Amino acid sequence: MTRLSxxxxxxxxxxxxxxxxxxxxxxxALLANGIHQVATSIxxxxxxxxxxxxxxxxxxxxxxxxxxxxxxxxxxxxxxxDGLEARGLRGRGRLAAEPDPARYxxxxxxxxxxxxxxxxxxxxxxxxxxxxxxxxxxxxDGEAPEGVRFLSRTTAxxxxxxxxxxxxxxxxxxxxxxxxxxxxVWRIRARKIVIATGAHERPIVFPDNDxxxxxxxxxxxxxxxxxxxxxxxxVVVFTTNDSAYDAASDLAGAGAEIVRIVDAxxxxxxxxxxxxxxxxxxxxAKLGExxxxxxxxxxxxxxxxxxxxxxxxxxxxGKLRYSPELGAYVPDGNLPxxxxxxxxxxxxxxxxxxLWQVPAPESEVDTRFVDQQRDATVSDVLRATGAGLRxxxxxxxxxxxxxAHDQGKTSGMLAAGxxxxxxxxxxxxxxxxxxxxxxxxxxxAALAGRHRGELHDPVRVTAIHPWHxxxxxxxxxxxxxxxxxxxxxxxxxxxxxxxxxxxxxRNDVAVMDGSTLGKIDVQGPDAGWxxxxxxxxxxxxxxxxxxxxxxxCGVDGMVIDDGTVIRVGEERFLVxxxxxxxxxxxxxxxxxxxxxxPHLDVFATSVxxxxxxxxxxxxxxxxxxxxxxxxxxxxxxxFGFMTWQDAEVAGIAARVCxxxxxxxxxxxxxxxxxxxxALWQSIVDTGAxxxxxxxxxxxxxxxxxxxxxxxxxxxxTPQDLGMSWAVSKKKADFLGxxxxxxxxxxxxxxxxLVGLLxxxxxxxxxxxxxLIESEVVPEPPVRMLGHVTSxxxxxxxxxxxxxALVRSGRERVGxxxxxxxxxxxxxxxxxxxxxxxxxxxxxxx
Amino acid sequence: MQLIPxxxxxxxxxxxxxYGGQAHVAYPEDPAALSDEDWAKFVFFRANPSGPLAERxxxxxxxxxxxxxxRDTRTHDLLAVYRLDEPRPVIS
Numbered sequence: 001m002t003r004l005s006x007x008x009x010x011x012x013x014x015x016x017x018x019x020x021x022x023x024x025x026x027x028x029a030l031l032a033n034g035i036h037q038v039a040t041s042i043x044x045x046x047x048x049x050x051x052x053x054x055x056x057x058x059x060x061x062x063x064x065x066x067x068x069x070x071x072x073x074x075x076x077x078x079x080x081x082d083g084l085e086a087r088g089l090r091g092r093g094r095l096a097a098e099p100d101p102a103r104y105x106x107x108x109x110x111x112x113x114x115x116x117x118x119x120x121x122x123x124x125x126x127x128x129x130x131x132x133x134x135x136x137x138x139x140x141d142g143e144a145p146e147g148v149r150f151l152s153r154t155t156a157x158x159x160x161x162x163x164x165x166x167x168x169x170x171x172x173x174x175x176x177x178x179x180x181x182x183x184x185v186w187r188i189r190a191r192k193i194v195i196a197t198g199a200h201e202r203p204i205v206f207p208d209n210d211x212x213x214x215x216x217x218x219x220x221x222x223x224x225x226x227x228x229x230x231x232x233x234x235v236v237v238f239t240t241n242d243s244a245y246d247a248a249s250d251l252a253g254a255g256a257e258i259v260r261i262v263d264a265x266x267x268x269x270x271x272x273x274x275x276x277x278x279x280x281x282x283x284x285a286k287l288g289e290x291x292x293x294x295x296x297x298x299x300x301x302x303x304x305x306x307x308x309x310x311x312x313x314x315x316x317x318g319k320l321r322y323s324p325e326l327g328a329y330v331p332d333g334n335l336p337x338x339x340x341x342x343x344x345x346x347x348x349x350x351x352x353x354x355l356w357q358v359p360a361p362e363s364e365v366d367t368r369f370v371d372q373q374r375d376a377t378v379s380d381v382l383r384a385t386g387a388g389l390r391x392x393x394x395x396x397x398x399x400x401x402x403x404a405h406d407q408g409k410t411s412g413m414l415a416a417g418x419x420x421x422x423x424x425x426x427x428x429x430x431x432x433x434x435x436x437x438x439x440x441x442x443x444x445a446a447l448a449g450r451h452r453g454e455l456h457d458p459v460r461v462t463a464i465h466p467w468h469x470x471x472x473x474x475x476x477x478x479x480x481x482x483x484x485x486x487x488x489x490x491x492x493x494x495x496x497x498x499x500x501x502x503x504x505x506r507n508d509v510a511v512m513d514g515s516t517l518g519k520i521d522v523q524g525p526d527a528g529w530x531x532x533x534x535x536x537x538x539x540x541x542x543x544x545x546x547x548x549x550x551x552x553c554g555v556d557g558m559v560i561d562d563g564t565v566i567r568v569g570e571e572r573f574l575v576x577x578x579x580x581x582x583x584x585x586x587x588x589x590x591x592x593x594x595x596x597x598p599h600l601d602v603f604a605t606s607v608x609x610x611x612x613x614x615x616x617x618x619x620x621x622x623x624x625x626x627x628x629x630x631x632x633x634x635x636x637x638x639f640g641f642m643t644w645q646d647a648e649v650a651g652i653a654a655r656v657c658x659x660x661x662x663x664x665x666x667x668x669x670x671x672x673x674x675x676x677x678a679l680w681q682s683i684v685d686t687g688a689x690x691x692x693x694x695x696x697x698x699x700x701x702x703x704x705x706x707x708x709x710x711x712x713x714x715x716x717t718p719q720d721l722g723m724s725w726a727v728s729k730k731k732a733d734f735l736g737x738x739x740x741x742x743x744x745x746x747x748x749x750x751x752x753l754v755g756l757l758x759x760x761x762x763x764x765x766x767x768x769x770x771l772i773e774s775e776v777v778p779e780p781p782v783r784m785l786g787h788v789t790s791x792x793x794x795x796x797x798x799x800x801x802x803x804a805l806v807r808s809g810r811e812r813v814g815x816x817x818x819x820x821x822x823x824x825x826x827x828x829x830x831x832x833x834x835x836x837x838x839x840x841x842x843x844x845x
Numbered sequence: 846m847q848l849i850p851x852x853x854x855x856x857x858x859x860x861x862x863x864y865g866g867q868a869h870v871a872y873p874e875d876p877a878a879l880s881d882e883d884w885a886k887f888v889f890f891r892a893n894p895s896g897p898l899a900e901r902x903x904x905x906x907x908x909x910x911x912x913x914x915x916r917d918t919r920t921h922d923l924l925a926v927y928r929l930d931e932p933r934p935v936i937s
Contacts, residue, residue, distance in 0.1 A: 161847035161859075161921065555872075555888050587905065591865070594911040595901065595929060596872045738876035738884050 003032065003228035011084040013062075023140075024080040027053070027060055028227035036212035036231075037277040038062065038075055042091030043375035047277050049212025051372070052076055053222040055138070055155070055440050056200040056409035058373045059210070061089040069096040072405055072441070079140060079153075079170075102172060102182035106449040109134060111149070114165060114190035116156045116312060118142040121342020122196030134188065136167050138440075154186065158437030159316040163190040163337060168442050183446040192337050193316070197309040199343040200409050202328070204238065204264075204304040205357035205378060205418070207272045210369045213279035216410075217244035217301040220251060230254050232299020236282045238262040238270045241352035244303040251301075260284060260295050269358040273300065290361040305352030307413050308344045314435035322428040327354040328413055329432045356417035370418060371411035373404035378418055385422045392416050396433050405441060408433075462515035463612045463676030476693050479580045481516045486692040494694070495793065502698050502795045504689035505662055509620035511688040512696060514613040514668065515676060518563070518582025520575045520589065524602035527573055531565060533597075533734050534589065536718055536727040542567045547642045547657055550575075551718050551726045552585070557739030559712050559721065561585050564659055566644050574607070578708050582608050592735075612676025614683060617666040617691075617699075622845050624686045625649070625656070625667050632656070634667075636844050650682035662699035663837050665845035698792045701803055704833030706753060711789040711803055717745055721753045722810065722833060751786050752809035755831040759816070761799030763826055765791045769819045771806055775827065777820050785817060796836050803833060850926050851904045852912045865901030867891045868913040869933065895919055899933050902926075 004023035011018055013030060020029030027050045030038060036049040038060040048059035053076055060075035066085035071093020078086070112131030115122050118139075126135045127145035135144045136154040144150035154169040165188040172182030201216040203209065215231060217239065223229040235256050237248045240263075248258045262268045262284050271292050272283040282300050285292030307328040310320055313335075321332040323346055330346035343349055357368060357378060366379040376399050384398040392415070395401070401415045402408025408415070412433060420427045460480045468475070468484045474494070476485035488497040504510040522531065528540030535550035542548050544567045552561045561584070563576040577585040589604040616625060626634045632647040639645060644657040652675045660666040671679050684690060697707070706712060706721050717740065718727050728734065739745060758765060771785040772778075786806035793800045806812060812830045819826045832838075848856040873879055873887055892898060898918050903911045915924045915936055925934045 164846045587863075587903075590909060591903070591911065595865075598929065733876055738879065739888065742881055742884070 009080050009082045009084075011080060011082070012086070014087045020080045022080070024227060025053075025076055026062065026078040026080055026084070026086060027057070027075040028223055028229050029080050030075060031223055031231050032227070032229045037088070038212070039088040040090040041210070041372065041375045045090060046210060046375075047212050048210060048372065049278070050076065050215065051203070051219065051410070052201070052216050053219040053226075054200075056406060058371070058404070058406045058410050061091075061093075061373070061405065062086045063089050063093045068100060068102065069094060070443070071095055074405070077440070100445050102445070103180075104443075104446045104449050105181035105184040107169075107184050107186050109149075109186055109188045111188065111190050113192045113194060114156075114163075114188055115148075115194045115196060116165075117196035117198060117342075117344070118144060118150070118152075119196060119198055119342060121198075121344075121347070122194070125194045125196055125341050129192075129194070131191075134190070136186075151186070155440050156188075156312060157439040157442055159193065159312050159338070160437075163193060164188070165190060165193065166437070168440075168446055183443065185442075185446050185449060193339070195312050195338065195340045195344050196342045197312060197344045199306040199308045199346075199349055201243075202304040202307050202413055203302050203410055204240065204269075204355055205368050205370055205414055206238075206270050207360045207363065208367045209270075209273070209302075210367070210372050211273050211275045211279045211300075212277055213275065213298055214273065214300045214302060217247040217303040220299065220301050221247040224250055224254055230256055232297070233257060234259050234297045235299045235301060236260045236262065236270070236284070236295055236297040237301045237303075238264075238282070239301075239303040240264040240355050241303060241305050241350040243306070243350045244301060247301055247303075256299075259297055264355045265353045269355070270300065270302075271358055271360050288359050290359075303352075304355060304414075306343065306349045307409075308340075308346050308349070309409075310340070310344060311435040311439050313338060313340050313344070314432075315437055315439075320432055322426075322430070324354070324428070325351045327352055327356075327417065354417070356414050356421060370414050371399075371401040371404065371408060373406055373411075374400045376401045376411075381415060381418050382422055385419060390423065392419060392430055392433050395419055402433060407439075460516070462513055463673045464513045464515065464680045467677060467680055468513065471690070473690075473692060478516060478693070481579060483516055483579070484513060484690070484692040486694045487690050498692075498694045498698060499793075499795045501689060501691035501695035505617045505664060505691060505695065505699055506796050507619065509616065509618040509624050509686075509688045510691045510695075511614055511616050511680070511683045512691050512693075513680065514615050515611065515673070516579040517608070517613055518577030518579060518585060519607045519611055519613075520577065520582070520586055521605045521607045522573045522575055522589070522602060523571060523605075524600070525571050526600040526602050527571055530589075530593070530597070530600055530602045531573060531575070532731055534592070535565070536734060536736065538728045538731060539565050539567075539573070542573075544569055545643055545645070547644055547659055549642075549659075549726065551723060552588075553718065553734075553736030553739075555735055555739065557717050557736040557742070557745055558714055559708055559716055559718055560588070560714075562706075562708050564657070566657060580709060582606065610673060611670045612673045612679065614669045614676075614680060615661065615666055616669060616683060616688065617660070617662050617664050618688075619665060619842070619845055621665050621667055621688075624683070624688055625669075627686060628682060629654075629656070641843055650679055652679050654679070660843060661696065661705060663703040663840065664699075664842050697790065698794060701790045701792055702794055702796055702801070702836035704753070704755065704803070704835065706803070706833075707790070711753060711805070713805075716751070716753075716805065719745070720750055720805070748811075749807045751805040751807055753789075753833050754804055754806050754809035754813065755833045755835050756788065756802040756804050756817075756819075756828040757831055757835075758800055758802075758819075759827040759829060764793055764800045765802045765819055765826065765828070766821060767791050767802075769821055771804060771817045771819055771828075772825075773817065775818055775825055777825060788819065794836070801835055802828070806830065847921060847923075849902065849914070849923060851907060851910075852926050852928050853908045853910055854904060857904065857907055861904060861906040863903040863905035865903055865911065868899040868901045893918075897924055897936050 004021040007022035037047045050060045057076040064070040111134040113129035115126040115135045118137035126148045133148045136151045138155040156167040158166040167186040201218045274281040281296045283292040316338045319332040320329040323330045331340045366377040368378040380399045384395045402412045473484035475482045486497045531539035547566045561581045629649045655670045657668040769788045791802035847859040850856045914926045
């Protein structure tokens, strides 16, 4: 038989090759092929079929296997296409193991009026609306009044603040998805929203109400009138309202035999059914009687009334009230910018006798299903009320009713009604459960849109990056930056490579790409005063040409960043920050400049990416720099520690700073980024060994230099770090100063930065390990003394070592403490944090 | 996604903004003169009313400027936005 468009489509279901037509859903095509059982239920494995004809269906869950695996779709919402392969699910689906080849996208739209739903009420609202009008509808067909922009196959799934609506448009099927995105999320901003989402028919609960072939009456009507499918030939109708008679009449007109209409208003109900993969009979009885007449049928239509689809209105914080005529929650008046029309507002819906469940005989196994997808029964609701639960929200959580894929579109109202009956309360006094987005399931792929792969997050690379890639560097992610971690030579392990790089820096000469270091240009007549307030030490007295290390604290006195400050001119400083803190420090400066000290004449500008920065480190660094910059006097007398000079290095205009983060003689060479690669090449051509961040970490830790954010965690003061020397006693005030005097910050048992030497020099402690006092781990609660913040194997020390934050750490120097590592307890000796070259003899070469 | 009316840029989506806590909490003239308790009040204590609250916001992904706003904490409605040099508007 030809139906719909007449264009046949081949598809497979549970391995059977079947034919449907263009315009079918998977559900309508299955029904046309006489297939009622689609799935089995998640807990009890009971056969389940097609209940509805739209998004409210609770049972017909399928897994798409081809063309691309997609789990847990409702057969009633899958448009049929050629080559579709699907199978019925028992509960959970299978995620694809391979990447989704389809494209997904997002699109923005702005309008004066957004109308959701293109049924008669929505169509009329769109026709009357003024200005730019957008009409969306989740069905593939439909039409819009003239001058109205129309999106079909588009489901508005969430309403958010200020007229913001998200909608999912399905465009890939049945059309070929090669040239366009398969789905896209519309981000709609509307001045006014009209909700015309219609109503969902409500089932009735009775024993064995879940067999395939038991269908909502309106759904059978839709399958007949829209898809040309007669869902059954011998039909029993069970209803509480007039709407099911329309269905009965239409089906009878198409040749079905209506063998019985069971109308609850006349005092009759269905108290049970027979059948396995499809219903074979209904048991009909007077309401309240426990024995009934067996009526053979192959289709049982059910209508318990209609629930307005108030989901989106409730999401927009619209108030709902219980309507005793409908047995459902309806909008309690419109919102200023969100209104509801048509059946969604309860208009035109038939009055129904309120019947949540049919009085039924006792049975050992309860088959009166409230939420079919969750396999939750009347007994489950009664167990919840019996346990003392009263609110619908709590009962939802206790029973899981309404939490499945369908989000309780058919079961929520039934659960509310049965609860109210059990508690003997009026539903008008009960608050319905809160509706939250999304209204229908939305694939993560659609939400991600183009933000995947390379476009997931920006990647920042330095000017020298191509060289690092070419020379086999392993990279480490620092924020969005790719930083060379170490440069393994063929056959070298990470450990070998880092040891070699460390030796080069300590004994010879080595160079690293430090371009990611945050750099902020601070200018203006008040720049000195401003930096005095921001740093714990004095910056205004710094002379042009000199450099000072500085520590920055929050008003609570905790260290937030550190770095060097160089004075470029009387009214100009260049501040460096930790790589990961560059944006934070700039925002911190802006905040104080704008909110507290707007009278200051100071400008702060990020120049991180303007400069390529290369620390040249090691005893031979002076000799190498001297060769590259023949016009520069590199002697210690002419170019002292913590000073800077402008010079030509390898023919490139450079700013050279004599600072050291390793304790070695070192120079930091800065050139404009576009010359970064050229300078780097010139430096490595001298034989300097390139080193990465791991070596940098080892070198600085050997000297006890903390890394803010690794050795600190926002609860550490400069004093805790042993940096009282960096805290000015002369300045009247700076951010954090007053907090240093707080009693809490002067407790003798504060955690302080110390070094740790494992008694066994080959044991490297895992970072994050806890320190305890005894060799045997005592019964909990165990007194924790602190934790390991950095831990390395040191070539220079010939052993492993660590930095740690330890209670009263400086008083404990010389003590033995213990570190539980797995099943072992490792003894460690507490030392000062500086472990290498304590007297600083290597700094000047 | 709420719209926040930046006093310089007009209404923009909230994701462009950064929250800065309660407004009109000035850095003390002379912190050294404060008792521990008064200093702790400045550092740690903030109002938490159910209703209008004057707050600082920064249009961090836009013009990068700070401004103040009065927000009803029950509804998130922004009752007023104003520049830092303007007084807090009277909200009836």
